[in-house]
Amino acid sequence: MKIFEKKKELLNSINKASQIYIVAHKNMDLDAINSCIAFSYYLKTLNKESTIIIDDIKHESGVKKVLEDYSSMYKAVKSKDVSNTDESLLIILDTNKQGLVQNSELVDQFINIINIDHHDYKTSSIKKGLSIIDENSSSTCEMLTEFFEKEKLELNSKVSNLLLGGIVLDTNYFQLKTTKESFYYSYYLMNKGASMEYVNTLLKQNLDDYVKRLKIIASVKKRKGIAISRGKRNNIYNKEELAKAADILLTFKNIKASFVIGRISKDEIGISARSMGGIKVGKIMEKLGGGGDEFEAATVIKSQKIDEVVSSLNKIIKDI
Ligand SMILES: [Mn+2]
Numbered sequence: 001m002k003i004f005e006k007k008k009e010l011l012n013s014i015n016k017a018s019q020i021y022i023v024a025h026k027n028m029d030l031d032a033i034n035s036c037i038a039f040s041y042y043l044k045t046l047n048k049e050s051t052i053i054i055d056d057i058k059h060e061s062g063v064k065k066v067l068e069d070y071s072s073m074y075k076a077v078k079s080k081d082v083s084n085t086d087e088s089l090l091i092i093l094d095t096n097k098q099g100l101v102q103n104s105e106l107v108d109q110f111i112n113i114i115n116i117d118h119h120d121y122k123t124s125s126i127k128k129g130l131s132i133i134d135e136n137s138s139s140t141c142e143m144l145t146e147f148f149e150k151e152k153l154e155l156n157s158k159v160s161n162l163l164l165g166g167i168v169l170d171t172n173y174f175q176l177k178t179t180k181e182s183f184y185y186s187y188y189l190m191n192k193g194a195s196m197e198y199v200n201t202l203l204k205q206n207l208d209d210y211v212k213r214l215k216i217i218a219s220v221k222k223r224k225g226i227a228i229s230r231g232k233r234n235n236i237y238n239k240e241e242l243a244k245a246a247d248i249l250l251t252f253k254n255i256k257a258s259f260v261i262g263r264i265s266k267d268e269i270g271i272s273a274r275s276m277g278g279i280k281v282g283k284i285m286e287k288l289g290g291g292g293d294e295f296e297a298a299t300v301i302k303s304q305k306i307d308e309v310v311s312s313l314n315k316i317i318k319d320i
Pocket of ligand 1 (some may be wrong): 032094140262
């Protein structure tokens with residue numbers, strides 16, 4: 001579903017809201033924060049003020065840079081400082097799962113909700129309010145760009161950079177989930193002044209993180225086009241590191257799906273899975289207590305050794 005198809009309902013909710021909050025998923029990435037700031041820009045053009053809810057304490061470097069570079073363009077609060085009434089509106093971007101929202105209680109706390117997202121819509125997805133989900137879109141930023149183009153919204157280079165940043169991140173430089181629309185809207189944004197040079201600065205990696213990721217990748221074992229890598233037994237990784245390694249594995253020749261396994265806390269092993277679409281990684285992760293869609297999925301397994309997790313994963317993969 002496209003945003004413009006629901007324009008009437010969208011504007012209706014926005015216009016009658018006494019105050020508007022915008023929130024994205026936990027551990028924000030560039031698609032999350034950039035779509036929040038771009039949406040608050042759109043609201044400003046409608047003469048509506050909005051506030052972004054951010055509970056994340058640590059930000060990855062691109063998100064940190066955006067929060068600094070765009071500090072004059074948004075207002076942010078922590079969820080504990082949200083003062084909503086029955087007339088307040090909550091706009092949830094870049095996730096449709098209550099448990100993934102910065103603070104999941106917000107979904108219960110608000111009566112009026114609009115959810116705009118590009119991830120798989122499931123029975124477990126947020127059912128409250130207006131849901132605009134476009135699973136064919138690469139990113140929330142691509143969805144917003146499409147809407148803004150239809151609306152003939154004036155876009156300056158700063159806002160265009162935000163939107164392009166989200167598209168480039170979620171497509172991993174036009175390699176994943178990339179359609180002709182992803183190219184078309186990127187072209188559109190570059191015509192409005194977006195620069196790959198700026199986007200590249202947001203996506204620049206830290207060398208130490210890169211080396212750490214290479215070490216995980218170097219452990220790869222391949223079987224039938226599926227790449228499986230694992231972290232060191234006693235190292236603790238964050239989930240994003242596992243996800244990035246899985247993204248990278250998918251860029252190689254003849255790799256249809258990737259799984260990266262690593263310890264994410266003393267008692268938890270995480271798996272991050274990626275697929276070109278043919279191998280349903282969401283289904284595989286469900287078998288291990290997690291979930292996701294056909295392109296991206298993950299799980300967290302408690303009280304097991306990394307070798308045990310690797311062998312259960314191998315068993316499931318053998319059967320597909
Ligand atoms: Mn996204």
